[in-house]
Amino acid sequence: MSALVELDDVSKYYGNIRALEGVSLECHAGEITCVLGDNGAGKSTLIKIIAGLHRHDAGTLRIEGEETSLAGPREALDRGIATVYQDLAVVPLMPVWRNFFLGSEPTRGKGPFKRLDVETMRRTTRAELLRMGIDLRDVDQPIGTLSGGERQCVAIARAVYFGAKVLVLDEPTAALGVKQSGVVLKYVAAARDAGLGVVLITHNPHHAYLVGDRFVLLKRGVMSGSHTKQSVTLDELTRQMAGGSELEDLRHELERAPEPTHLGGHPSGGDRPAGRPRGSGEGPAAH
Amino acid sequence: MSTSAPPATPGKAPDKADERLLRTSPLRKLMGRPELGSVVGAVAVFVFFSVVADAFLRTSSLATVLYAASTLGIMAVPVALLMIGGEFDLSAGVMVTSSALISSMLSYQMTANVWVGALVSLLVTLGLGAFNGLMLTRTKLPSFIITLGTFLMLTGLNLGLTKLISGTVSTKSIGDMEGFPSAKSVFGEFTVGGTTVKATIVWWVVLIALATWILLRTRFGNWIFAVGGGADAARAVGVPVNRTKILLYMGVAFAAWVSGQHLLFSFDVVQSGEGVGNELTYIIAAVIGGCLITGGYGSAIGSAVGALIFGMTSKGIVYAEWNPDWFKFFLGAMLLLATLLNAWVRKRAEATT
Numbered sequence: 001m002s003a004l005v006e007l008d009d010v011s012k013y014y015g016n017i018r019a020l021e022g023v024s025l026e027c028h029a030g031e032i033t034c035v036l037g038d039n040g041a042g043k044s045t046l047i048k049i050i051a052g053l054h055r056h057d058a059g060t061l062r063i064e065g066e067e068t069s070l071a072g073p074r075e076a077l078d079r080g081i082a083t084v085y086q087d088l089a090v091v092p093l094m095p096v097w098r099n100f101f102l103g104s105e106p107t108r109g110k111g112p113f114k115r116l117d118v119e120t121m122r123r124t125t126r127a128e129l130l131r132m133g134i135d136l137r138d139v140d141q142p143i144g145t146l147s148g149g150e151r152q153c154v155a156i157a158r159a160v161y162f163g164a165k166v167l168v169l170d171e172p173t174a175a176l177g178v179k180q181s182g183v184v185l186k187y188v189a190a191a192r193d194a195g196l197g198v199v200l201i202t203h204n205p206h207h208a209y210l211v212g213d214r215f216v217l218l219k220r221g222v223m224s225g226s227h228t229k230q231s232v233t234l235d236e237l238t239r240q241m242a243g244g245s246e247l248e249d250l251r252h253e254l255e256r257a258p259e260p261t262h263l264g265g266h267p268s269g270g271d272r273p274a275g276r277p278r279g280s281g282e283g284p285a286a287h
Numbered sequence: 288m289s290t291s292a293p294p295a296t297p298g299k300a301p302d303k304a305d306e307r308l309l310r311t312s313p314l315r316k317l318m319g320r321p322e323l324g325s326v327v328g329a330v331a332v333f334v335f336f337s338v339v340a341d342a343f344l345r346t347s348s349l350a351t352v353l354y355a356a357s358t359l360g361i362m363a364v365p366v367a368l369l370m371i372g373g374e375f376d377l378s379a380g381v382m383v384t385s386s387a388l389i390s391s392m393l394s395y396q397m398t399a400n401v402w403v404g405a406l407v408s409l410l411v412t413l414g415l416g417a418f419n420g421l422m423l424t425r426t427k428l429p430s431f432i433i434t435l436g437t438f439l440m441l442t443g444l445n446l447g448l449t450k451l452i453s454g455t456v457s458t459k460s461i462g463d464m465e466g467f468p469s470a471k472s473v474f475g476e477f478t479v480g481g482t483t484v485k486a487t488i489v490w491w492v493v494l495i496a497l498a499t500w501i502l503l504r505t506r507f508g509n510w511i512f513a514v515g516g517g518a519d520a521a522r523a524v525g526v527p528v529n530r531t532k533i534l535l536y537m538g539v540a541f542a543a544w545v546s547g548q549h550l551l552f553s554f555d556v557v558q559s560g561e562g563v564g565n566e567l568t569y570i571i572a573a574v575i576g577g578c579l580i581t582g583g584y585g586s587a588i589g590s591a592v593g594a595l596i597f598g599m600t601s602k603g604i605v606y607a608e609w610n611p612d613w614f615k616f617f618l619g620a621m622l623l624l625a626t627l628l629n630a631w632v633r634k635r636a637e638a639t640t
Binding site: 092098103104 | 500504505506508509510512513516517520521523524525526579583584
């Protein structure tokens with residue numbers, strides 16, 4: 001079976017800037033492909049190619065085995081690729097049900113009496129969210145009153161409802177706390193179980209490893225690694241993600257840094273007992 | 288809402304969701320409406336002038352108030368829609384005058400049926416609205432700048448062209464021309480069962496109903512809220528943001544045409560310098576009516592209540608036999624109070640949902 005979306009040796013240049021070079025990726029139905037990378041690694045460019053916002057300059061993009069080049073976001077949507085952006089997923093002041101159907105509102109009646117099918121919209125929104133495990137109190141509340149995680153989930157549920165085959169998620173957990181990230185990842189998994197292919201963009205290897213089946217690592221526009229879940233451990237993924245040998249250098253540098261005598265404020269005495277616990281969890285602080 | 292009773296969560300009441308919904312009392316629902324603040328304000332103004340001005344409650348006085356409100360309200364409705372869509376139109380005031388001038392001068396110069404002038408004027412005015420919208424969506428400049436430019440250009444054109452063509456700052460009377468009586472009954476006033484009714488009141492009510500229907504029950508209405516509340520999010524899900532904004536500007540232009548024809552067919556002649564400053568009045572009415580100045584929130588009915596407050600205040604001061612100079616002060620105070628009340632109401636309504 002061919003992949004839903006397959007990138008083969010894809011490159012993208014902005015003028016003289018090499019944004020992406022030689023990246024390959026595949027995403028199958030019922031699987032999650034994670035794209036990992038630090039800031040500026042080319043994750044956004046990759047997303048824009050899959051979402052149809054930019055055309056790739058070299059290499060091939062195949063959708064369900066057919067070589068193609070997307071003309072725009074509308075074409076991507078029509079071919080079943082739905083992208084949920086981190087910051088522009090919903091319109092905050094609008095009620096949940098209006099957001100859910102925004103851009104694809106069902107209507108009934110003819111001619112001048114053509115109107116929104118409000119009852120269906122409300123009912124469907126509630127039912128679809130419930131199916132994803134979100135139990136809303138009131139579909140009429142402005143979506144801005146939901147938490148960031150819930151908003152992401154509504155956007156995901158919307159994409160699933162409108163028949164997306166591939167879900168592209170741009171850093172869905174970036175701005176969220178630990179608990180909310182968990183909730184969002186649960187819905188990502190739910191979408192996968194519903195048979196969708198998911199491309200999950202993130203810079204958090206822990207989140208990626210929890211749900212991912214394939215991992216593509218990007219670094220400064222090129223692919224620095226491509227793994228399946230069987231072929232890599234979380235530690236290895238984290239190490240590669242953090243830059244491998246660079247992390248070693250960083251550790252040495254940090255270790256050589258002189259220990260501060262106090263953490264700011266006025267030290268009350270010369271030999272205070274050990275103060276606040278440090279985040280590092282390294283050995284006992286020596287004074 | 289209980290059509291999809293969740294089979295999950297056993298042990299709890301089957302209508303768990305509805306149970307929680309009951310916490311939203313009807314009162315709180317009402318408080319969540321954008322126009323609530325303005326309704327409270329309108330009642331207060333009404334009571335106030337009923338007490339201080341004896342003449343205020345007479346039928347003829349109330350009719351005058353309603354007429355004043357309607358001439359403003361016709362414009363406030365599409366301006367409110369445009370504000371919900373996240374944009375301003377500073378050219379709306381002079382566009383009314385432009386529309387009237389085009390209609391009047393065309394009919395007079397061509398000695399044509401006044402309806403010909405009115406129809407050409409409609410096309411030109413809609414073109415002006417489309418120009419505003421196209422400039423805005425093409426250049427991505429703020430609407431404040433774009434429509435300020437249109438406002439100044441139209442102000443100049445109104446005066447310049449009128450002087451060039453008529454030799455004076457006002458147009459020639461077209462009161463004796465063909466089609467004038469019928470046009471007057473459509474745009475000026477008509478008689479039903481012995482009482483004379485101002486046509487603007489009918490236009491106003493129809494526009495309010497139409498705008499409310501569009502806003503709350505059509506796809507286009509959904510898009511208006513969306514482009515004002517989050518244009519990028521709207522674009523990402525396939526809403527034609529640019530087309531929506533252009534159509535909103537053309538809606539303002541249509542209302543400007545109606546108002547312009549009203550001016551023309553009520554008074555036969557048009558003063559070319561009129562209309563300057565009215566654009567802010569329309570915006571004030573929309574804001575008093577609960578439109579959020581940043582877009583994405585508001586209602587057409589709210590703008591109507593705003594226009595009503597405006598009408599009551601402007602005429603109430605006259606009936607109370609005060610110096611009309613006070614009108615602007617009242618208007619300013621009203622604007623501040625209404626906006627504060629709106630903000631407070633919205634915060635309270637949203638805090639406990």
